[in-house]
Amino acid sequence: MADSVNVGILGKGTVGGAFRRLLNDRADMVEEVSGRRPRVSGVLSRKQGDFDRILSRSEIVVELIGGIRPAREYVLRALREGRHVVTANKQLVAQHGDELVAAAREGGAQLRFEAAVAGAIPVIRVVQESLGAIPIEKVFGIVNGTTNYILTEMARSGLSYGQALKQAQELGYAEADPTEDVNGADAAAKMTILARLAFGAPVTLKDVPYEGIQQIKPDDLSYAKELGLSLKLLGVAERVSDGEISVRVFPCFLYPGHPLAPISGPFNAVMVEAPAIDEITMSGPGAGGMETAAAVLGDVVSAIGGGSPLFEENANLRIAKDVEMAFYLHLEVDDEPGVLAQVAEVLGDNGISVRSVVQRGLGGEAQLIMVMHPVSEKAFAAALKKIAKLKFLRSPPRSIRVIEEEWS
Numbered sequence: 001m002a003d004s005v006n007v008g009i010l011g012k013g014t015v016g017g018a019f020r021r022l023l024n025d026r027a028d029m030v031e032e033v034s035g036r037r038p039r040v041s042g043v044l045s046r047k048q049g050d051f052d053r054i055l056s057r058s059e060i061v062v063e064l065i066g067g068i069r070p071a072r073e074y075v076l077r078a079l080r081e082g083r084h085v086v087t088a089n090k091q092l093v094a095q096h097g098d099e100l101v102a103a104a105r106e107g108g109a110q111l112r113f114e115a116a117v118a119g120a121i122p123v124i125r126v127v128q129e130s131l132g133a134i135p136i137e138k139v140f141g142i143v144n145g146t147t148n149y150i151l152t153e154m155a156r157s158g159l160s161y162g163q164a165l166k167q168a169q170e171l172g173y174a175e176a177d178p179t180e181d182v183n184g185a186d187a188a189a190k191m192t193i194l195a196r197l198a199f200g201a202p203v204t205l206k207d208v209p210y211e212g213i214q215q216i217k218p219d220d221l222s223y224a225k226e227l228g229l230s231l232k233l234l235g236v237a238e239r240v241s242d243g244e245i246s247v248r249v250f251p252c253f254l255y256p257g258h259p260l261a262p263i264s265g266p267f268n269a270v271m272v273e274a275p276a277i278d279e280i281t282m283s284g285p286g287a288g289g290m291e292t293a294a295a296v297l298g299d300v301v302s303a304i305g306g307g308s309p310l311f312e313e314n315a316n317l318r319i320a321k322d323v324e325m326a327f328y329l330h331l332e333v334d335d336e337p338g339v340l341a342q343v344a345e346v347l348g349d350n351g352i353s354v355r356s357v358v359q360r361g362l363g364g365e366a367q368l369i370m371v372m373h374p375v376s377e378k379a380f381a382a383a384l385k386k387i388a389k390l391k392f393l394r395s396p397p398r399s400i401r402v403i404e405e406e407w408s
């Protein structure tokens with residue numbers, strides 16, 4: 001009879017419950033590919049199980065509680081005591097990555113977290129293992145399904161942000177408290193993890209500036225539609241120059257033909273760019289109990305197989321203080337002579353050149369919609385501050401980044 005491997009499961013919620021079922025259903029297959037049959041050595045919830053007892057009986061601990069406390073303490077103890085840990089907890093890995101990796105080294109254990117980023121899409125494995133030995137230039141994509149669903153619906157049916165959010169909640173694509181999804185914090189945690197793996201740089205969550213989608217208005221999307229642009233909440237981790245990287249999350253317009261433009265609804269997609277491979281795009285469901293459980297099971301099989309994933313470290317990389325980006329600018333203005341000239345003057349003074357301008361409406365409805373060529377984000381912020389003070393503005397200026405690259 002085959003040797004068995006004891007798996008302790010912390011958490012029996014959406015993912016924990018699905019994982020337990022999947023582990024039972026797929027035990028034969030796991031045994032076939034890994035040579036060892038998985039056995040559940042214990043399950044912990046708020047009302048059931050004892051962590052110490054589960055730890056003492058497990059070779060692999062699967063953490064599906066979420067949050068920092070008590071998950072951090074349980075994971076650290078398991079790793080230090082030589083148990084391999086598989087987790088889906090992006091906040092824990094993003095905020096305490098160093099500590100967890102150190103504990104894994106101390107205990108000679110593996111730490112695996114494929115399910116923490118982009119659900120069932122094997123992006124961690126690709127960045128950390130498949131492409132682990134080549135220099136990566138950029139990892140970016142749509143890593144939050146809730147916001148992608150909301151933006152897709154706003155563009156498709158002209159819903160307001162609030163209406164689209166409500167619809168997402170009714171369909172189970174958004175949590176009752178959607179704050180971390182819609183303000184970009186969830187995507188920032190995932191990008192922190194991807195940046196660490198892609199560049200080996202000691203990036204922490206506080207190095208990652210993020211913006212969400214709460215301020216997006218339906219007319220931003222309707223103008224975008226006319227221009228053939230689509231709006232996505234993007235996470236971007238890239239090498240910029242001179243030993244610097246930039247990791248950020250922001251809503252962004254994409255031109256048609258961009259591989260991320262057609263990704264709609266609650267789906268995720270991640271692109272990796274590296275000179276050796278040009279670029280690859282991976283897309284699929286970003287969340288859901290069974291999808292996430294499938295990624296956890298993949299990690300369990302890898303953990304049984306042995307071998308440690310790569311944690312390369314390059315402390316010399318710094319976080320860039322400024323980067324270049326193109327912008328869309330939406331101004332509601334009084335319809336009077338000289339308006340465009342004054343806006344153009346402020347932009348020109350800050351070294352910003354305009355790619356396209358559209359003027360809409362008359363009188364109290366007049367609007368200027370402009371798309372800039374790439375410019376330093378600091379210069380654009382300075383220009384925006386000055387534009388906001390112009391007397392003929394009827395409401396604060398609205399700006400959204402644009403990825404200029406056009407794909408054929």
Ligand SMILES: NC(=O)c1ccc[n+]([C@@H]2O[C@H](COP(=O)([O-])OP(=O)(O)OC[C@H]3O[C@@H](n4cnc5c(N)ncnc54)[C@H](OP(=O)(O)O)[C@@H]3O)[C@@H](O)[C@H]2O)c1
Nearest residue numbers: 011012013014015045046047064065066088089287288292
């Ligand atoms: N849901 C998704 O689609 C998804 C996707 C990707 C990643 N994830 C990640 O997967 C993890 C789990 O998410 P989930 O949606 O499955 O959460 P969930 O449904 O809220 O389940 C959490 C489980 O943890 C248990 N728990 C909470 N606090 C505990 C404590 N102090 N001690 C012991 N057990 C405790 C709960 O116990 P009770 O049953 O007693 O309440 C529950 O069984 C999170 O890190 C999440 O970010 C989830």
